[in-house]
Amino acid sequence: MSSSTDTTSVGTNPEEGRSGVTPPARRVRTRSDSWQRRIPLLPALIFVIVMTQLPFLGTIIISFMNWNAYYPDERGFAGFSNFARVFTDVNARSAVLVTILITVATVLISLVLGLAIALLLDRKFRGQGIVRTMMIAPFLVVPVAAALLWKHALYNPEYGLFNGLLTLVLGENAPQPDWVGSMPLPALVAALVWQWTPFMMLILLAGLQSRPLDVVEAARIDGASEFRIFTSMTLPHLRQYIELSTLLGTIYVVQNFDHVFTITAGATGTANLPYFIYQTFYTAQDYGRASAAGVVTVLGTLIVAMFALRTAFAIFKEEGR
Amino acid sequence: MSTQTTATTGTTTTTVGGRTYRQPKPPRRGVFLTVLAWVVGLLFFFPVLWMVLVSFRAETDAASNPPELFAPISLEGYRTFFEAGPWPPLLNSMTASLVSTALVILLAFPAAYALSIRPVKKWTDVLFFFLSTKMLPIVAGILPIYLFAQATNLLDNIWLLIILYTSMNMPIAVWMLQSFLAEVPVEMLEAAQVDGASLLTTLRQVVAPVVMPGIASAALICFIFSWNELLLARVLTSTVASTAPVFLTSFVTSQGLFLAKVCAASFVVSLPVLAAGFAAQDKLVQGLSMGAVK
Secondary structure, three states, X not given: OHHHHHHHHHHHOOOOOOOOOOHHHHHHHXXXXXXXXXXXXXXXXXXXXXXXXXXXXXXXXXXXXXXXXXXXXXXXXXXOHHHHHHHHOHHHHHHXXXXXXXXXXXXXXXXHHHHHHHHXXXXXXXXXXXXXXXXXXXXXXXXXXXXXXXXXXXXXXXXXXXXXXXXXXXXXXXXXXXXXXXXXXXXXXXXHHHHHHHHHHHHHHHHHHXXXXXXXXXXXXXXXXXXXXXXXXXXXXXXXXXXXXXXXXXXXXXXXXXXXXXXXXXXOOOOOHXXXXXXXXXXXXXXXXXXXXXXXXXXHHHXXXXXXXHHHHHHHHHHOO | OHHHHHHHHOOOOOOHHHOOOOOOOOHHHHHHHHHHHHHHHXXXXXXXHHHHHHHOEOHHHHOOOOOOOOOOXXXXXXXXXXXXXXXXXXXXXHHHHHHHHHHHHHHHHHHHHHHHOOOOOOHHHHHHHHHHHOXXXXXXXXXXXXXXXXXXXXXOOHHHHHHHHHHHHHHHHHHHHHHHHOOOOHHHHHHHXXXXXXXXXXXXXXXXHHOHHHHHHHHHHHHHHHXXXXXXXXXXXXXXXXXXXXXXXXXXXXXXXXXXXXXHHHHHHHHHHHHHHHHOHHHHHHHHHOOOOO
16 A cells, blocks of 8 residues: 555656656556666665674664573573663773774874875876885785784784894894883784775875866966965865775774784773674673673764765765766 | 986976976976885885795794894795695685675675666665665674574584675675766666666676676675685684684684794785785776765
């Protein structure tokens, strides 16, 4: 019965009436037509709904339960107590803060570096291709491998490259800091920035290369300074690319597990939310509390996502047909 | 004259139109920027190069402080790595990445068609929904998935990972393909419709050939993300279905901290992604910018 109203609404939608058909025939046609339009979409849509929404629904349900795998007899309804524990737990609160810190620092630094390097590579010079290839490499190293590389080959206080270079430059008595031990968060962020800067750079470089050069040339001939061209032509043109890379970077860095797991194993206040939840569920087997933390993570992410997605939405609107 | 030299080192399009006197960047600045670009490129590349260099050393040479740039070549690290039995996990990773990528493209391509060429109503909302699922951190759904897999005996089964990787990469693929499909000229499709081509025929014979580069770049990115995934694989697999990243973490803890081995293992596991990424650089760039912003 709702289908009849559906049909009329479809029929009156100006977007639908691409083929000029007479009204009576049109009603029937648009209905089957709109199904024909939907069918190719449905497998992917249903698959994604089932695979993402159902597990999250499960997480919500478990978050209201008393459920620790070590005490199977005590399973039952818990009300909001898991949430109360998450909000009063020092570790959980620190995980929220750490997630925000790591994400903001990593995304901002990689974005600025990525922009600078994209500008540097957007000129013709000898070996341009080689330099670009070298720049891409960090993004192509498997994240766990990259984390291992940083932890053992670069940061290690005894035989890591960084302290080795210090010895090489300053001699026998060079300071040999314990990078991960004394500054765990900056150490994590540095490794993440190394991996994500090429990603930002790639998107921004694509943006730069789509820039209409004749306009820039005209501005230059009119005597506009390089700085002026950058601020009032290049940056506005890059806006969408900057937003896009920020959005994608944020989605992936918020969820980072590999680096925290590998480099610090969450020690000395570096556990972010994904690692905290992993630990609560996998090591402590506290399903209820882990789920509550998961729900809190999603709510937090959604708040950020609202802003970010609105941005992405603007991109679709502008290119929508 | 000086502009001539600038042109060879390749400063912008200075000499075009005989306007050389207008904005002659001093050649020194061009050289400086070129050198700077090389320095930055080398800086970012150096850790990767270091990984490769150290992987070909004997353990005693690998752990030297101060570092030695040139040490005798040794295959010790690789021998240890391959003796530790990396083939099953490498094969698992390959299977999971390739099969899930194929599934993603198979499902995402028709969906992208429905979102761009003959758009369903409210197609932006649907696209919005797809993208919003990417905002759900994987960790927020992992416990029910784990419990479900435990109850149905799917733990340590590569097919579970394949299905999960498929759903993990679907939103990005739909998003990318949608923007690539939006470039297919409408006239082409109308012609196909007039000829009475079915949906499948249209997709296979009219649309797919046009957007092949888009499909390739979407597939490449799905492959990379599947190959790299650690959290799901770590929680949901143990012995039979464990993937290369999981093997990598266990390899290091069980073998102690031996630098050459760690570097050899990291390099081998990264090799497929490095090779694919280097080979398809342009596609990667195209895919990452997703043609979304035109």
